[in-house]
Amino acid sequence: MKTTGEIIREQREANGLLLRQVAGKLDVDVAILSKIERSERTATRQQIIKLAEILKLNEDNLLIQYLSEKIAYEIADEDLANEALKVAEERVEYLKANKKK
Amino acid sequence: MKTTGEIIREQREANGLLLRQVAGKLDVDVAILSKIERSERTATRQQIIKLAEILKLNEDNLLIQYLSEKIAYEIADEDLANEALKVAEERVEYLKANKKK
DNA sequence: CTATATTTGACAGATATTGTCAAATCAATA
DNA sequence: TATTGATTTGACAATATCTGTCAAATATAG
Numbered sequence: 001m002k003t004t005g006e007i008i009r010e011q012r013e014a015n016g017l018l019l020r021q022v023a024g025k026l027d028v029d030v031a032i033l034s035k036i037e038r039s040e041r042t043a044t045r046q047q048i049i050k051l052a053e054i055l056k057l058n059e060d061n062l063l064i065q066y067l068s069e070k071i072a073y074e075i076a077d078e079d080l081a082n083e084a085l086k087v088a089e090e091r092v093e094y095l096k097a098n099k100k101k
Numbered sequence: 102m103k104t105t106g107e108i109i110r111e112q113r114e115a116n117g118l119l120l121r122q123v124a125g126k127l128d129v130d131v132a133i134l135s136k137i138e139r140s141e142r143t144a145t146r147q148q149i150i151k152l153a154e155i156l157k158l159n160e161d162n163l164l165i166q167y168l169s170e171k172i173a174y175e176i177a178d179e180d181l182a183n184e185a186l187k188v189a190e191e192r193v194e195y196l197k198a199n200k201k202k
Numbered sequence: 203c204t205a206t207a208t209t210t211g212a213c214a215g216a217t218a219t220t221g222t223c224a225a226a227t228c229a230a231t232a
Numbered sequence: 233t234a235t236t237g238a239t240t241t242g243a244c245a246a247t248a249t250c251t252g253t254c255a256a257a258t259a260t261a262g
Contacts, residue, residue, distance in 0.1 A: 001195045019239065029222060034240060044220080064181050068188035071172055075189075076196045080165050085193065087169035088176075089186050094102045095177045120208065130253055135209060145251080 004048075004065045009037040011055040025054050042070065105149075105166045110138040112156040126155050143171065 012022055019037075023030040026047060035041035043051065048066045052059040075081045113123055120138075124131040127148055136142035144152065149167045153160040176182045 001192060018237095020237095028220090030239075031223080031241080032221065034238095038240085040241095041220080060181060060184075063179075064184045064188055067176060067179060067181065067185035068192055071176065071185065071189040072192035072196060075168060075172065076193050078164075078168060080161060080168065081193045081197075082190060083161075083165045084168035084172065085186055085190050087165055088172040089183060091102060091169055091173035092177050092182045092186065095173060096182075119206090121206095129251085131208075132210080132254080133252065135207095139209085141210090142251080 002065075003039050004043070004062070004069050005037040005039040007057070007062065007065060008051055008055065011057055012037070015055060017055075022051070022054055026050055103166075104140050105144070105163070105170050106138040106140040108158070108163065108166060109152055109156065112158055113138070116156060118156075123152070123155055127151055 012019075019030045019033050023033040026033060028047070032041060036043045036047075043066065045063075045066070048062055049059060051057070052062045071085075075084060078084065113120075120131045120134050124134040127134060129148070133142060137144045137148075144167065146164075146167070149163055150160060152158070153163045172186075176185060179185065
């Protein structure tokens with residue numbers, strides 16, 4: 001299963017772009033982008049949006065990868081991770097249904 | 102759908118305990134516990150464990166409530182929340198299967 | 203009214219996040 | 233091998249978030 005960083009790196013290379021070039025458009029130091037691609041740092045939500053645009057990746061797909069990774073990483077070492085995720089889905093449904101603030 | 106705070110408050114009252122008493126055992130200011138019960142602050146994982154013990158609640162159940170709430174809150178305003186949660190489940194499976202460091 | 207319980211909000215200290223920068227490493231090749 | 237360009241690494245800074253204390257305000261019961 002690919003990490004978000006791997007997806008970004010593969011697509012950057014497929015597009016023949018250097019870290020420097022993408023980092024420039026992203027407006028961060030190359031060091032940050034290097035670390036994002038190797039999963040040593042996580043991107044911000046806004047950077048993911050921008051990266052999808054720069055690298056011509058489907059924004060929704062990349063966001064799903066990114067969000068799922070954040071969640072999974074946060075909970076992966078819990079024995080009850082799967083149960084918690086299932087209940088989280090119900091909760092999200094509930095919140096969306098009642099989001100009339 | 103109940104919040105973790107509601108569960109805690111209900112059980113505290115069912116046990117006839119004051120904020121002060123539970124906060125004392127938890128070793129935090131009553132203000133914190135008051136806020137936790139009203140979902141104005143979140144508890145820490147360790148506090149949840151301790152609260153389950155103090156209030157005689159099933160620890161796994163309370164942890165699931167707590168974790169699911171944390172996840173749901175973090176992602177609820179994403180349009181792609183449900184897709185992200187589904188992929189997160191796959192990711193957790195994958196991580197657990199390959200957790201040989 | 204007074205006592206006690208709870209809530210509220212300002213604040214402090216610790217920790218986490220996000221970034222910069224410079225030096226080290228790697229890879230290709232003249 | 234020496235040089236050049238690309239990437240990685242690690243120290244550090246600025247900022248934001250988390251977790252708690254405290255005191256004052258408010259609510260509740262007798």
